[in-house]
Amino acid sequence: MQRLPPSLVSTRCSSGHLPRSWILLVVVLSWLFGLSVPSTAVGRDLVVIVHPASTIEELGRAELIHLFLGRQRRLPGGQRALVIDLVGPGDEKRLFYARLVGKDLAEIQSYWARLVFTGRGSAPWQAESVDELLDLVHSNPGAIGYLDEANVDHRARVVFRLTP
Amino acid sequence: MPSMMVRSLVTRHTLWLLLLLAALGAFYVWMGYTLGMQRETEQTQAQLSELMDTVEPSVAIACFIEDPQLAGEVAQGLLGNRIVQGVFIDAAAKPLASATDGPAAALDSSRVLTRQIRSPFDPAEVVGEIRLIPDQREIAKRVAQASWFVGLLMLFQVLAIGIATALLAYVLVTRPLRQVAVRLHGLQPERGAQLDPPRGHEADEIGELVRYINGLLGRMVAHIDEERRLRQELEIDERMYRSIFEHAETGIFLINGSGELLSHNPSFMKILEEAAPTAGERSLHLAGLFDGDLTRVKALTALCRQENRSIHQDLRVAIPRGLRQQERWIHLTLTPIGDRLFQGIVNDITERKRVELEALEAAKTDSLTGLLNRMGFVAQMRDRFRHGLPDPCWSVALMLIDLDLFKQINDSLGHDAGDRALIDIAQLLKRLVRRSDLVGRLGGDEFVILLEQTDRSDVIEGIAQKIVEAGTRPLYVGDGRTARIGFSIGIAVGGSETATPERLFKQADEAMYRAKRAGGNSFQFYEAVEQDDSRLGTATCREREQVVTLAQARAFDAGIEHPAPPAWDRIEAVEGTGDHAQDRTGGVGVATPVDDVDQR
Numbered sequence: 001m002q003r004l005p006p007s008l009v010s011t012r013c014s015s016g017h018l019p020r021s022w023i024l025l026v027v028v029l030s031w032l033f034g035l036s037v038p039s040t041a042v043g044r045d046l047v048v049i050v051h052p053a054s055t056i057e058e059l060g061r062a063e064l065i066h067l068f069l070g071r072q073r074r075l076p077g078g079q080r081a082l083v084i085d086l087v088g089p090g091d092e093k094r095l096f097y098a099r100l101v102g103k104d105l106a107e108i109q110s111y112w113a114r115l116v117f118t119g120r121g122s123a124p125w126q127a128e129s130v131d132e133l134l135d136l137v138h139s140n141p142g143a144i145g146y147l148d149e150a151n152v153d154h155r156a157r158v159v160f161r162l163t164p
Numbered sequence: 165m166p167s168m169m170v171r172s173l174v175t176r177h178t179l180w181l182l183l184l185l186a187a188l189g190a191f192y193v194w195m196g197y198t199l200g201m202q203r204e205t206e207q208t209q210a211q212l213s214e215l216m217d218t219v220e221p222s223v224a225i226a227c228f229i230e231d232p233q234l235a236g237e238v239a240q241g242l243l244g245n246r247i248v249q250g251v252f253i254d255a256a257a258k259p260l261a262s263a264t265d266g267p268a269a270a271l272d273s274s275r276v277l278t279r280q281i282r283s284p285f286d287p288a289e290v291v292g293e294i295r296l297i298p299d300q301r302e303i304a305k306r307v308a309q310a311s312w313f314v315g316l317l318m319l320f321q322v323l324a325i326g327i328a329t330a331l332l333a334y335v336l337v338t339r340p341l342r343q344v345a346v347r348l349h350g351l352q353p354e355r356g357a358q359l360d361p362p363r364g365h366e367a368d369e370i371g372e373l374v375r376y377i378n379g380l381l382g383r384m385v386a387h388i389d390e391e392r393r394l395r396q397e398l399e400i401d402e403r404m405y406r407s408i409f410e411h412a413e414t415g416i417f418l419i420n421g422s423g424e425l426l427s428h429n430p431s432f433m434k435i436l437e438e439a440a441p442t443a444g445e446r447s448l449h450l451a452g453l454f455d456g457d458l459t460r461v462k463a464l465t466a467l468c469r470q471e472n473r474s475i476h477q478d479l480r481v482a483i484p485r486g487l488r489q490q491e492r493w494i495h496l497t498l499t500p501i502g503d504r505l506f507q508g509i510v511n512d513i514t515e516r517k518r519v520e521l522e523a524l525e526a527a528k529t530d531s532l533t534g535l536l537n538r539m540g541f542v543a544q545m546r547d548r549f550r551h552g553l554p555d556p557c558w559s560v561a562l563m564l565i566d567l568d569l570f571k572q573i574n575d576s577l578g579h580d581a582g583d584r585a586l587i588d589i590a591q592l593l594k595r596l597v598r599r600s601d602l603v604g605r606l607g608g609d610e611f612v613i614l615l616e617q618t619d620r621s622d623v624i625e626g627i628a629q630k631i632v633e634a635g636t637r638p639l640y641v642g643d644g645r646t647a648r649i650g651f652s653i654g655i656a657v658g659g660s661e662t663a664t665p666e667r668l669f670k671q672a673d674e675a676m677y678r679a680k681r682a683g684g685n686s687f688q689f690y691e692a693v694e695q696d697d698s699r700l701g702t703a704t705c706r707e708r709e710q711v712v713t714l715a716q717a718r719a720f721d722a723g724i725e726h727p728a729p730p731a732w733d734r735i736e737a738v739e740g741t742g743d744h745a746q747d748r749t750g751g752v753g754v755a756t757p758v759d760d761v762d763q764r
Contacts, residue, residue, distance in 0.1 A: 062286065062289065065283075070229050071228050071230070101285035101286070103285070111225065118231060118237070
């Protein structure tokens, strides 16, 4: 949904004289699509969270990639990491990987599938909802996950911010 | 022709061609191999690069999560490729997986292909590297296969070209040349036969060659004919000269420098055999004509060579005829031919020589009395002087004898009686002197005697006295008649210092006239102002010489200059004037050389 409008706009814009009615149509369509996925807004920041008592103050982008794609299995503090994907209706997982490594979910899926086949890697835990995610983070000192900035509460602490 | 296979044009031509083509082919194969190797290596590199492109995502993941399993699978997969000999995958400098065909140490890592592997999620991060080692053996195998193919093609090409050119050379060159050679072999150019060019080659180089050969043959046949004709002429000439040579009366021969005979004709052989009949082997030497004296032969040839012209010589050859010898004269002409050979001609001139000698003898002899005539006497007198003058003690006495009253015999008794008287007087004179002394009749009633080595006046006087005494006796003149006659004798004496025939004749003449004026039948010595009395004494010259030597020694001691030696040269000068001098002498003291007058 995010890729389509720019492509349309860019196509049309490149044609030069873009009619007002086309722009209107795009706006309406965007709004309608936005209604069908109500919980997460497209333009909101995603934040990476850890256990509130974790010693980690801040994480680098590279460390995040290493952790979420299986290269690094321990947190910087030495704790065994519990990596959690959020696969709820809010489309956070797709946004997260798109923003972190520029890949879509199919690619991530394929990646993990290959690793699982060799028996080497283990994919992140798939949390079905924000609550489950927050509970898991709160109950595991080595947990690390991500969610919409708006949904962060006391059960977790933000260590990284992914802007759109 | 098969035995000449190796030397045949076709074979040589083909062999050379094949050799050249083989060399060229080898060069091409080598070039192809080198270029193929290079191209194949480049291709392999490209293939390896493509292979790496293919496996790079998987390797990136394996390196990213450092999974040896995944890396190993990729490595094994790559090794399955024939051009890959070794695969090494490292994650962050830590070996992750490797796969090699054969022991890792044996790998040729000089052409290793390395690529850095970046994180699949972050292109900025290098997470490892992959190294591929190409299989050079495989590359070489491929190149070799390709080269073999090229080589095989080359071989076929070389063979095809070789066979084709051999055939062409045989058909175009060798076969027609052989045809020409075979025809030439059986050709009889002396019968005017000509060479035909092989069919189809009339206008090309072979036809041209045939035309040249025909031209050459024609010229040679003409030359040979000419030569044959000349040889026949020469043969005729040769036979002619040979005949002349064989049958000539003249002896003809050829010798070398040392006188050995190289060639001679029968006439020469005859002459030589007569000259040296017992010589045998040595008779084949020119020395046979010189009593076997080699040095004379060598001197003759040396002179001939030095003068470089013909030398003529009359040779007297003594030919033994039984017990007594016969004399033979040979005229020899020797002509140098080049440096080493001499051609000679000999003629028997005995008869001519005899006639000559007889004529000479007659010219010197008075036919009536058998004594020397004026010419003969003077000539012999000169000989004596020539031989005697060098001896300082030599001396002569000349007696000039004029008959008194001879004219009356002739007038009253006739010429026969006169002649008879002259003959008797001649014999008388010869009896009175030694055999070695000369007696001559100068003409008419004038006789002359030359006594040699007689410086003692008593001996001379004795002889003169005997002649005068004979004059007192009557002379028998034939037919029972006798006549009276007298001798007026003039005597001149000379030694080696002063004597010349002319002076002696003149002096004797003067003395003779004095005798005649004194009444006849007497003798007178020539008396000169400077006449040295000591010369005419009872002592001989040898005895006097010692006295002179002593006197000279004393004179030398006293510092007196040595007396001048006798003027021999002056005498020789008079001698040297030859016939004229002789003629003047013939006048008996009438002609006087100016020198003599001065000296007197």
